[in-house]
Structures are given as C-alpha cells and as structure tokens.
Amino acid sequence: MTNKGVIIFGDPVLRKKALQVAKIDDRIRDLSARMFEVMKKARGVGLAANQVGALERLVVIDTNRGETKGHCFTLINPEIIGAKGGVKLEEGCLSFPDVSAEVERPEKIGFAATGLDGKKFEFEAEGILARAVQHEIDHLNGVLFIDHLGITKKMLLKKQLEELKKLSKKS
Ligand SMILES: [Zn+2]
16 A cells, blocks of 8 residues: 555665755745645655655654654754763654664664744754654655665565565556
8 A cells, every 4th residue: 555645665866865955935834834734644654755756855753643742843944962871762664665774773862853933943853743854854855764674674575575666666
C-alpha cells in the first residue's frame, strides 16, 4: 500500500538536495498546509518537502498521538546545532511503505529553524521529536533512513526495496 501524495523510494527527487527557502510567501504557506494534510492522512509524524516533490528546505512535524501530547511544527531551513548520546530505535518512512528498521542516531539534539511567521527559533528535542527532526533534515539533504543501516540489514531489506522501486516507476 502506498501513502497518497507521498513520493515512493526509487524516485530521484528523494536523492536531491533541497534548496534554502529565501522568502516565506503564499507558495511556502500553501506547501506547508498541503504537507500537513498529506502527513495526517498517512498518519506520519514528519514529512519533508522532497517527499511531495518540492525541493525546498521545509519540514512538517506532528508528534501528537492520541492522548500523548507532542509537538507540531513547520520547520523552514532547519539545522541541527547540537547532538548528544546515541540510541537505536525502530524507524520507518512514508516513502517506504511497510519497511522499517532499527537506526542508531543521537538521542538528544538542538535544532534551529524559521517558523511560518518568519521568526527564527531554537529548540531542544529528545525522544520521538529528536528522531523525526533528524530523519526529516536527512531528507532535505537527499539522505534516506536506509543509508544509516549496516550492510547485513540492507541485504535483508533488498527484496522489499526492489519492489518499492518497481512501484515508484509505475506511479
Ligand atoms: Zn522519511
């Protein structure tokens, strides 16, 4: 099953580096709104602009889950400004339907970004938020979560990944 509106692994846009957003205008506000909609429908916690075919440094995050209160952000030109520790967590991606794998990443991070209001801010994150922000900033650089896997794990996923590539060519 694919996630409606989300570009699937195999499409070259997921390997491209997104460009710095110079001006927050209606185009950027519309893109953010559209991405929130796509993410919500797909029940994701994060989505990067590359995943909807836009090469802009824009990420949406929503870690609210049922009763669990999380964070909801539009991050424009986000950057990691500090990282601490390391933790392995099961990770998936809306561009890789039905694929997940344990990925090791820093446990706590600091990040800086500009909000839709044009104001720059800094934030410290841990847990699922830290995970999502790192995963999405990777997307903006053309990096995918499978790039963090060791060779053995990658071999195990090989077949699934080939299937996704076929799927992405069809759509
Ligand atoms: Zn992803």
